[in-house]
Amino acid sequence: MNIKNENQTPGEYKKQKHTRITIKSLASEMGISHTTISNAWNNPEKLSADLRERIFSYAKSVGFQGPDKLARALRTGKSDAIGVVFNDSMSYVFIDPHDIKLMRGIAIRCEEQNINLVLIPLQKGASCKSPSPTTLVDGYILNATYNNAEVIQQTLARHLPIVTLDFQLPQYSSVSIDNTCAMRDIATYLLQKGHRHFGIIAFSSSPGVRGMRHLEQAIVGDNTLMLTRVNACRDVFHEHGIPLGDSWLYETQHDEQHGELAAETLLTAHPAITALVCLSDRFAVGAVNYCQRNGLPIPQRVAIAGFDNMTPEVNGIGLTTIAQDAERKGEIAVELLLKNGPVTHYALEYQLIVRETA
DSSP states (O other): OOOOOTTOOHHHHHHHHTOOOOHHHHHHHHTOOHHHHHHHHHOGGGSOHHHHHHHHHHHHHTTOOSSOHHHHHHHHSOOSEEEEEESSOGGGGGTOHHHHHHHHHHHHHHHHTTOEEEEEESOOOTTSOOOOSOSOOSOEEEESOBTTSHHHHHHHHTTOOEEEESSOOTTSEEEEOOHHHHHHHHHHHHHHTTOOOEEEEEOOSSTTOOEEEETTSOOOSSBHHHHHHHHHHHHHHHHTTOOGGGOEEEEOOSSHHHHHHHHHHHHHHOTTOOEEEESSHHHHHHHHHHHHHTTOOTTTTOEEEOSBSSOSEETTEEOBEEEOOHHHHHHHHHHHHHHOOSOOEEEOOOEEEOOTTO
């Protein structure tokens, strides 16, 4: 305890007051072994309840909150935390319906294992430096990232356990639905309904890529999820003899407002388009909003399909979409990461749900 002695100068008392309390100093003050003090926090089952309470009570009285977790992490190589890396800004995971459910699943499993979470966004403000993966974590969950990003390459170079979501790296476990089959189901269904001119609203194939292009051009980039879904559509159109020059892709920022702007651009520039394939329900909500505001009947004039089943109904009309269990995806990702066993590519189930928009 910091009790001022009459013979101490103010400077000496101030120095004593700010002396850092450690397990070692606490053990010395209490006349108890260093190991016993450590066990109170790290192996409480080894001490009697009375002894633990005496240690905790004294520690509280001198302002000691417990062992230094950073020092423990450096000593043992374990931090009891995992990092979740994702493409967008920090706020994205608290706005996007799919990622909200995904993070809930991750958090549920982390709580059960007393594991902490570190969020690592790939996008930060223009004045901020690039994010760093050097935070003390025991492994990473990569959520549909831009795989050439510097932080991803640094993460892979740390040789820690990794689980990927919605894409695969051969040496790491993954959790995903079969995105190729899911998009083929959507494209095939729309073709069966008689559509021949398509617009695809997508997130960017690479960071910063924006705008419209026809599907004759090869779709390349480092966002594997986007490439998988768009190229699955292209393949189905090609197999059914649909000229790829008659269908168009619009890459944009992932939210409802940009989905609406994309729908406006596609349908204004190419009025022959009768179906919009949206890589998320958020894009689809924007597309529905545009069509309803401009008197374009859905699905008679424009059919719209989303992805994720996060918004079953938009302005009173049911949204055709692909359903997947994002919360379960997060739970399985944590299980695979903590197990750190053989490489496992876990395939989640999905379902094409047909509603009024298509």
